[in-house]
Amino acid sequence: MATYVVLGNFTDQGIRAAKDSPKRAEAFKKMAETFGITVKELFWTQGRYDVVTVLEAPDEFSAMTLSLSLGALGNVRTESLRAFSAADMTKVVDKML
Numbered sequence: 001m002a003t004y005v006v007l008g009n010f011t012d013q014g015i016r017a018a019k020d021s022p023k024r025a026e027a028f029k030k031m032a033e034t035f036g037i038t039v040k041e042l043f044w045t046q047g048r049y050d051v052v053t054v055l056e057a058p059d060e061f062s063a064m065t066l067s068l069s070l071g072a073l074g075n076v077r078t079e080s081l082r083a084f085s086a087a088d089m090t091k092v093v094d095k096m097l
């Protein structure tokens with residue numbers, strides 16, 4: 001499974017309905033499951049981003065499909081970052097020249 005950190009910002013539509021954000025988060029978790037993705041953590045944050053989520057996805061196609069499906073709802077814009085664990089990074093650097 002690939003790990004992703006997803007940074008999100010509310011759109012104008014999303015902030016107007018901020019009270020519904022916890023319900024939307026639950027719906028997002030269920031949507032993720034339909035693509036075989038597990039939402040490991042979901043946080044509402046202060047600062048540059050409104051939401052930070054940690055996901056585990058079986059592949060890039062599933063992650064992209066979830067991202068597009070979420071964006072199409074119009075409440076949040078996201079930036080997805082592929083994340084690597086220490087064990088993953090050890091494998092990467094072991095292959096360096």
